[in-house]
Every structure is written in C-alpha cells, then in structure tokens.
Amino acid sequence: MSPSTPTSPNRSDLAALRARPTARVLVIGGGINGIATFRDLALQGVDVVLVERGDFVSGASSASSHMVHGGIRYLENGEFRLVNESVVERNGLIRIAPHYVKPLQTTVPIFSTFSGILSAPLRFVTHKQGKPKERGAALIKVGLTIYDTFSRDGGSVPRHRFLGRRKALADLPKMNPGLKYTATYYDASMHDPERIALDVLHDGVVAGGDRARAVNHLEAVGAAGGAVTVKDALTGETFDITADIVVNTSGPWTDLTNAALGTPTTFMGGTKGSHIVLDNPELVAATKGREIFFEHSDGRIVLIYPLKGRVMVGTTDIDADPSQPVVCTEEEVDYFFDLVKHVFPTIAVDRSQIVYRFSGIRPLPRHDDTAPGFVSRDYRIEEGTLGGTPTLSLVGGKWTTFRALAEHLTNEVLQRLGVERTVSTAGLAIGGGKDWPADDAARRAWVSANAAGLPAERVEQLLERYGTRAVETIAAVTAAGAAAAGTDDQPLVNDRAYSVGEIAHLVRAEQVVHLDDLLLRRTSLAFVGGLSRELLDEIATIAAAELGWDDARRTAEIEAVVALLRDAHGVELGVVTTTGA
Ligand SMILES: Cc1cc2nc3c(=O)[nH]c(=O)nc-3n(C[C@H](O)[C@H](O)[C@H](O)COP(=O)(O)OP(=O)(O)OC[C@H]3O[C@@H](n4cnc5c(N)ncnc54)[C@H](O)[C@@H]3O)c2cc1C
Secondary structure (H helix, E strand, C coil): CCCCCCCCCCCCHHHHHHCCCCCEEEEECCCHHHHHHHHHHHHCCEEEECCCCCCCCHHHCCCCCEEEECHHHHHHHHCHHHHHHHHHHHHHHHCCCCCCEEEEEEEEEEEECCCCCCCHHHHHHHCCCCCCCCHHHHHHHHHHHHHHHHHHCCCCCCCCCCEHHHHHHHCCCCCCCCCCEEEEEEEEEEEHHHHHHHHHHHHHHHHHHHHEEEEEEEEEEEECCEEEEEECCCCCEEEEEEEEEEEECCCHHHHHHHHCCCCCCCCCCCCEEEEEEECCCHHCCCECCCEEECCCCCCCCCEEECCCEEEEEECCCCCCCCCCCCCCCHHHHHHHHHHHHCCCCCCCHHHEEEEEEEEEEECCCCCCCCHHHHHCCCCEEEEEEEEEEEEEEEEECCCHHHHHHHHHHHHHHHHHHCCCCCCCCCCCCCCHCCCCCHHHHHHHHHHHHHHCCCCEEEEEEEHHHHHHHHHHHHHHHHHCHHHHHHHCCCCCCCCCCCHHHHHHHHHHHCCCCCCHHHHHHHCCCCCCCCCCHHHHHHHHHHHHHCCCCHHHHHHHHHHHHHHHHHHHCCCCCEEEEEECC
C-alpha cells in the first residue's frame, strides 16, 4: 500500500544491521510482544535485533479494545492462571506506565438474575460449546467476587459494587430501563497502545545501544543455512541475518512466518475483531466516562468505551485467514449499532458519526471446534529449529500480559544462551512513566521545572501525550535554531493541538518511514477522525523536509494514506489538493 521509494535517511538501524548482519538473538515481529522481548533482552545486555515487516505496532497490537484487563470473562473458561497473571500485570502497568495505563471504571448492565449460572460450570469442564446463555446477575456476582480476590494487592483498583434497577438508572439514566441491575468494577484503560509500545521500544534501544537494533519495514522472507533472509520493503533488497536463536513473535502470522522460513507449523487459529469510533457527544456523556461492558443477544461480550472525546464500539470474534487483510464490514457496523441500541435505546447512532473503523486478527491458538469466544487467551512458547539454529515461536499473548510474557520468553532465550538475568522488568518504569508526577502539586512542579519558556498549558498537553519523555519534545522545539528552521512550537495551521516542531521531532526520533506511520501510530490523529486533506498536506510537507522526500514521493505518500484510510478504515478524504513541498 505504501509507495516503493529509496531508503529514508532516518533508518540508521538498518544501515547498522547491513554493516553487521549478526546478533545473538533475532526477534521477528514488532508487535507489543516482540518489542517487549526485544527490550527485556536488551536490558540483559544481549545483542538483539528486531525486524518488523510493516511499521512497529501495526498488526494485532494496533487493533485491540484498548483494555488492560484481568479478563473477567476468562474465568468462565477456567483460565485462572491467565486471569491471575493479567490482574497482576494490570496493577503493575498502572504503576510502571502511569502516563498511559489508568484505572478504568467499567459498568455491566444486567438484564436477568439467574441465566447462565447452570451452563457456566459445563464450560469450565469442556472449554467448548456453542452460543452461551446470557450471563445472569448471580453468575456475574460470583465472577466479580473471584476477580476482586485476584485484584487484592494493596488497592490498585477498588472493589466491585452492584446496584438494583432504580439506583442503576439514577446512576446512568440513558441506559435501557429494562435492565435489572448494574455491576461496576475497575479494570484499566490504555488510551494510546501504540505510544506505550513505542516507549517500550525506546527503552530497549536506549538500554542496548548499538547492541539493540530494531528495524521496521523489514520482512523475514526466507532462510538459508540457519540464517534468516530479510527484505527491505522500500528497496526490495534482501540480505541474511545470522543469530544464535531466532524468536518468532509474528502474532497471527506466526505460522506464515515459519512457513516462509521453511519450517511450517500449524499453531495458530486467529479470529477477527473489529471496532468503530463514533463522534457522538450524547453517547460520550451517557457513559459518564465509564466503559460499558456487557453481553449482547448472541452471547458475545461487547463494549461501548469513551476514548479521546469519541466512543469506541466493539467487538466481533470471527474465524479469520491471516493471509488476507481484514476490514470492518457493513454487517459488523449493523451489529455495533444494534448493541448500542440495546443499552442506550434513546440515543441515535448512524454511519455519518463513524470517524474511524479498524479490524485485526487475534493471535489465538488453533482451536478446532471450540467457539471463537471460548478459545484460550493464554500463551505458550513452541521450540523448533532452523537449519541448526534453535527457534522459539510465541503462540498467543494479550496486550495486558506483554511484560510477563516477554519475561518468560526472555528467560527461555537466556537459558539457551547460558546468560544470567541481571535486570527485572517487574516494577521498572516504562518510557515516559519514569518519575511520573502523580498528583496535581507534583504535576505543577514538573511543568514549571521543564517549561523551557513554553506556556504551562502546552507543557501540560505534552506531559499528557508523552509522559515525562515530553522533555525530549520540549528540547526539540526549543532548541537553538529551531525557530530559524521553522521547527519550533508553532502550532499547525490545520490542527492547533500539534506543532510543526513536534511533528518534525516525531519523524526524526521515532523511525517514521511512511506518512501513515506518523498519522496512525505516532499520533492518534486518524483514530479520532482528526484528518483532513489540508492537514495531510501540511504534515506531509514537514515529513518531506525531514526525510528528504521529493515532490513525487510526498504526493505518493499522501495518496497511499488516502487509500489506506478509505480501504482499511472506512474514512473518505476525497481528492487531495497539494501545495507542493
Ligand atoms: C479485536 C481485538 C481486540 C483485542 N483487545 C484486547 C484488549 O482489549 N486487551 C488485551 O490485552 N488484548 C487485546 N487483544 C489482543 C492483543 O491485541 C494481541 O494479542 C497482541 O497485540 C498481540 O501482540 P503480538 O506482538 O503478539 O502480535 P502483533 O501485534 O500482531 O505483532 C506481530 C507483528 O509481526 C509482524 N510480522 C508478521 N510476519 C512478519 C515477518 N515475516 N517478518 C517481520 N515481521 C512480521 C506483523 O507485521 C506484526 O506487526 C485484542 C486483539 C484484537 C484483534
């Protein structure tokens, strides 16, 4: 989808990798699990290379429901290990990534008292079956009580509470008056999953220096004598990387990567899930800032979730072929509208309010006749060999558990390399979560200490956006010469929440190769429906200046983003008018 063009000047890790195409560990796949494993290995001083065929965090990790959650519904599948680990990790992430992971109040509307209570034990035993019956209040109460027990760790999040119909409707008056109860509990939200992953990646690169090289737009396409052949997506050039161990963290594409390496596997059985993002202020207000998490008429657990002034609605769970791209279909949109109507019957939703759609494939294990919603969400590590080089393939792995999963995977690698772990990632702050000012007074102090002449509200905004790594943006936009170069903090003409210098800094510092890397993952401009043709043109001009794109490349990048937004995200920006580079 992205235009093929010469190598961009900010791909220094690629140049370093070409100069020294060896490492102790090669990690294939730069989703959150590959990135977290890269960071953990780099922290141990292991020479590690990460290759990602698209942009970092552009696979399943960009398609999540943005929940850092214990997974209360996995209790139904008997997945107590996973729920326990997830709750511990959720609480841990609230502490080590407080800039991006926050407690999230979650309310479940309940329409019956007892249904589901009889069928649930059967599911514990068999792990498979068709359509579940609606989960009644009694079952949800049992689940939440167990969940509270897992969550008891000194109060990261409060315990659950139940309300009867009258109080529930007084609490959330726009909810369906047919409900019998609501249950409210806490999980956690990650408003910017892509930014968390970029922080984790940055930690790894900083920790490892020239022994931690991460390259995007570089695909593992084959193998030769124990080495892995990679292909530069921009130039089409290939070269071989040798490593002592190869780790396959290609998510839903794990089998396809193994097949490309000549070691076919049948580990995976991913399912597709879609979301829509609505610009509907009435719905935002009706949720009172809470995630509404409930069971739809078909037994699927779905959500209505206010994020960034919009409302995200999801999700579906449909068997999918990872060799094909997935998109959110019109049937899925109808399904989402139907579920909003079920819970908020008086709030009108229609297609004109959709500002973004997205879809991804969950990297689930092969599941034969188990219904998609009941496939295990737990992960495992599979051993193999590639012409004498040991390989480890990751099967499964949620966003929530990425730190613990990376720790397990790293331990497996360290054991095979005969290297001792020297650093634990448990409790180690992530990126801009380091020295996070936790209360208002600390925040005010941080802002005045780091403003460097910028207005306090702008510094607040950058702190919110990047955590304490905002100092890097502040330094870039206030550097001597920034004003003369036109990369100071001058707001963009078409979006005053971002500045020219901030965009230029993101392009330079965060391995932006294509325009969509910037618009979909370094910023959330696309997610909130904030893009216009004029803004695209303005941002492309900044990227072009930083990356040395000529006018033809700049135009091709804009056209590629317009096509991507239309085909994959249901966003129509129409004809592009360009001002020239
Ligand atoms: C609809 C949906 C909702 C979800 N909601 C949640 C949630 O709310 N909370 C939660 O905890 N989890 C959630 N998940 C699960 C979670 O998003 C994923 O399990 C997790 O992101 C997987 O990360 P990963 O790094 O293993 O895989 P991915 O993010 O898919 O990363 C794999 C990467 O490998 C790359 N790759 C593939 N082949 C090659 C190759 N040959 N060479 C180089 N690179 C390659 C891909 O481009 C991709 O970027 C959800 C998933 C989906 C789809």
